[in-house]
Amino acid sequence: MEKKIYILAGGPVENVPDLGEYANDKEAVWAGVDRGVFHLLEQGIIPRIAFGDFDSVSEAEWMMIRSRLENIRKSQPEKDETDMELALMWAISQEPETIRIFGATGGRADHAFTNILLLAHEKCLQFKGKIEIIDRKNEITMLKPGSYTIEKMESFPYVSFLPITETVENLTLSGFKYPLLNCRVERGTTLCVSNELIRDFGTFSFSSGILMMVRSHD
Structure with a gap:
C-alpha cells in the first residue's frame, strides 16, 4: 500500500499551493480529478489515476490527457457521487497513511462546501490515517x-x-x-x-x- 496519496481537484489554480514541495515526495502517489488532471500534467506530474467526467476541459486538453495516462476512470456527468468523492473513496481504499487534497476550495461555493463536508463522511472519519484539504491559506481536517x-x-x-x-x-x-x-x-x-x-x-x-x-x- 502507498504511504501517501495526493489528489488535485479542478478548483481555481490561484488557490492551489505551490506543488513543487510535494511533487518530489517519493512516498506519494498522485491522483487527478477532472481539470486537476490537466493542471498536474502542465506541472510535469503524471498522476497514477484520473477521475472525472472531464466536461471542464477542452477537446485538445482531453486528447492530451488520454495520450498521457493509462488509468482514467471517466464517468457520466449524471451520477450520484461527485468526481471528488469517487477519487477520495478510491484513495481511502488504498489504505495510505496520509491523503492530501489540493484544488478543492475557491471558485464555486457549493463545490468548496461539498468537498470540505466530504471529510465528515463516515468512511473518512473511520479512516485510520490523516485526510486534509490544503490551499494557499488553509489546512482543513475533520x-x-x-x-x-x-x-x-x-x-x-x-x-x-x-x-x-x-x-x-x-x-x-x-x-x-x-x-x-x-x-x-x-x-x-x-x-x-x-x-x-x-x-x-x-x-x-x-x-x-x-x-x-x-x-x-x-
Whole structure:
C-alpha cells in the first residue's frame, strides 16, 4: 500500500499551493480529478489515476490527457457521487497513511462546501490515517472524539475549531492563547475561531460530536 496519496481537484489554480514541495515526495502517489488532471500534467506530474467526467476541459486538453495516462476512470456527468468523492473513496481504499487534497476550495461555493463536508463522511472519519484539504491559506481536517496533539506551525499560525454536529462536548484546549476546559460548543458559534498556539505543541480533546479544525494564515 502507498504511504501517501495526493489528489488535485479542478478548483481555481490561484488557490492551489505551490506543488513543487510535494511533487518530489517519493512516498506519494498522485491522483487527478477532472481539470486537476490537466493542471498536474502542465506541472510535469503524471498522476497514477484520473477521475472525472472531464466536461471542464477542452477537446485538445482531453486528447492530451488520454495520450498521457493509462488509468482514467471517466464517468457520466449524471451520477450520484461527485468526481471528488469517487477519487477520495478510491484513495481511502488504498489504505495510505496520509491523503492530501489540493484544488478543492475557491471558485464555486457549493463545490468548496461539498468537498470540505466530504471529510465528515463516515468512511473518512473511520479512516485510520490523516485526510486534509490544503490551499494557499488553509489546512482543513475533520476530527472525531478523542485526544490530539498539534505542533505550532509558522505557515499556519491561526487555529479554529468549528463544530460540524449540533454540539461538541467537553472541548478542552491546552497550550493555546485562549484555553478551554470541558466546554460545550454549539454549531454556529464563534467561540473557537482564530486561536493561536503559545507553545511548540498544544493539545485538545473532546468527548462527542464532529469537529472541523482549520489552520490558517493571513
